[in-house]
Amino acid sequence: MNSSFDVIIIGAGPAGLILAYSLGKNRLKALLIEQKPMELIGEKTCGDALGFDRTEELKDLIQIEEPNPEVICAILETAHLSSENKFEISIPFQCRTINRLKYGQQLLKNIQQFSTVSILTETKVVEPIITNDKLEGVVIRNKEGKKSKFYAKIIVDCSGYTAIIRKQLPSNLFPKINQVGREETIVSCREIIQTKEEHSFQKQMRIELHPELPPPGYFWIFSKGKKKLNIGVGWLINEQNKKIKPSVILEKIRKKIFPECTVIKHDTDLLPGRLPLYSMVGDNFIVCGDAAALANPINGEGHGPALISGYYAASTIISALEREDFSERSLWKYNVEIWKKFGYLGSMGIAIHKFLKKYPISDFEYLFTNGIITQEDVNNILYDLGYKPSIFNKFIKAMKRPKLMLRLVRMILIARKIEKLCLSYPTEEKDFNKWKRKMVKLELREL
Ligand SMILES: Cc1cc2nc3c(=O)[nH]c(=O)nc-3n(C[C@H](O)[C@H](O)[C@H](O)COP(=O)(O)OP(=O)(O)OC[C@H]3O[C@@H](n4cnc5c(N)ncnc54)[C@H](O)[C@@H]3O)c2cc1C
CATH class of the missing domain: 3.50.50.60 (FAD/NAD(P)-binding domain)
Structure with missing residues (x-):
């Protein structure tokens, strides 16, 4: 060659x-x-979920075929974020497992x-x-x-x-x-499991919070067919959780929810958990x-x-x-395009990490169970850059926890600032250092 x-x-x-x-x-x-x-x-090693928007975009851009029918395991018609019987919010996200x-x-x-x-x-x-x-x-x-x-x-x-x-x-x-720091890394364990009977999560994608998970951990259930599921846990590594084994936590939750299943595959891997x-x-x-x-x-x-x-x-x-x-x-053009797209999409995630660092999951749950964050807020926060939640009503609902409410508002404001900065990524390298200083300052800002 x-x-x-x-x-x-x-x-x-x-x-x-x-x-x-x-x-x-x-x-x-x-x-x-x-x-x-x-x-x-x-x-x-993956949760196997792939959004329709990404492959449709690729088809438009380079005329490459979308995943063939035999690649697709299940179309996931609903997506939910929930916490054991405390709250459930639907997430407007359309995807399939492959x-x-x-x-x-x-x-x-x-x-x-x-x-x-x-x-x-x-x-x-x-x-x-x-x-x-x-x-x-x-x-x-x-x-x-x-x-x-x-x-x-x-x-x-x-x-x-x-x-x-x-x-x-x-x-x-x-x-x-x-480089990507250890504390900017997500450790994640996933299993492909087979159930004896048809499971009750057909066509569903679920992200759940469980007491077994170290903060800021999450557990997922993605349907892969009538008797097959992809389940897993993941969390951003920090000082407190760095020694906890995701495989042990996943086993505990799996035994609780799917006591009778057979584990077909089991793997742990790392992925980045920061902005680009x-x-x-x-x-x-x-x-x-x-x-x-x-x-x-x-x-x-x-x-x-x-x-x-x-x-x-x-x-x-x-x-x-x-x-x-x-x-x-x-x-350089590549930087501008990527930051506008994926920096922007990750902004809210970075702000939520700040919130979860400060407050236990129970406080996160409190916001949902007391109607301080509603389904409408979630839809708007995800899709409307100019969205300003009706703060007055929320302060009344959160009267017992004014500090929590204040930090929630700050979290949204920080996310919005990061989003704006992503959209104004410098078009020339000479403006990079100034832009980076502003971004790092926002990333380090405490709630
Ligand atoms: C547990 C887990 C669950 C996930 N779930 C989802 C999900 O549900 N949906 C989703 O969208 N994303 C998910 N992800 C993330 C997703 O898997 C990755 O973001 C995606 O695969 C990244 O693609 P990539 O091409 O950058 O890298 P990779 O897919 O990692 O591909 C890198 C390739 O490089 C090769 N390689 C590495 N080093 C060398 C070397 N030295 N020489 C030659 N070859 C090398 C590897 O063998 C590999 O084939 C998950 C990740 C994990 C760990």
Whole structure:
């Protein structure tokens, strides 16, 4: 195989696959490197929920087919957030559960039609090649343990939470690209379970709060068919919960709700739980998907963002190749697009984390059970940027807990400020430091 390419993509997850597809469509010479064997591309520990909006958007953008019928496990018609018999709020979110392996294989088949895209499987990328302060390529190790080098004009890290290249970039050469801290990471355990009879969660997606969960933990139940479910727990790691094993907590809750089920699969994994990296580009470098911290910090939705980021990275790369300019400046547009989309969507999640850090889950429940947060508020907060809740009525309802109410209002205001800042991401790198200072200040602001 030739050792020089336009683009090297590390990782054939959703981000890497869409990127490879988009580049192949434009007849660019790309190398996709994946550590798994070809037939396992797509396999991933996941809740398996994928929103309709993401794949519809991709179809519009690059005319790639939506998941085939055999990829889909169940259409989830309702989504709810609830706490054991205390409150239940419906979430306006439309999605389905899928078989991730089959969807990965579907995307892979689409790529294999392009002769300009080479795929190297069972091959691990181990480190970047930096010569004279320039990122030039990657060192790989094949399954026999043999190392070799590949070079490209642009290197794209799509290796998921591992972020194998991003983590090894020297900070003096890539000062704008930050890392993901331990306390910005979600640890999550999921199981695929089989019930004896048809379960009572048909076509449902549920996020539940349970007393067994360490704060700020959540438990999910996603239907995967008449007798099959994807269940799991997850929480943002902090000082208090860092030693608690998610598998132990999941087992406790599973035994309570599904005492008779059979566990088919059981895995624990990590994902980012913060806003996107402040910058996701450098000279000759782009980072996508989980490696760029694009999963939604409050619900862990990262599959759709990874797919879409693959598309945005490709469109930026195609323009950069036309200009023959692979500098940070030439790739900057990607930052603006990603922050406008996924920074914006994660803003409320960051503000809710602040609230949950300060108050126990029982206080969160109090807000719902006493009608201080209503179903209407949830719909409006999610979809209306200018929404101002009727504070007066809420203060009357929250008379016994004025501080709690005050912090709730501050939480919404902080989220709104973060949203606005996401929408005004600097279009030129020279304004980056000023913008970052403002964002960090908001992220650190106490409720
Ligand atoms: C428990 C759990 C539940 C989740 N539930 C949901 C959900 O219900 N819905 C949702 O939208 N999102 C969910 N997510 C998040 C979602 O799975 C990720 O956001 C998404 O898979 C990210 O895609 P990606 O392409 O960035 O990375 P990944 O899917 O992680 O793909 C990265 C690829 O890179 C490869 N790779 C890694 N290192 C190397 C290397 N050194 N060399 C070569 N190849 C390498 C990996 O093998 C992998 O194939 C969940 C995550 C977890 C952990």
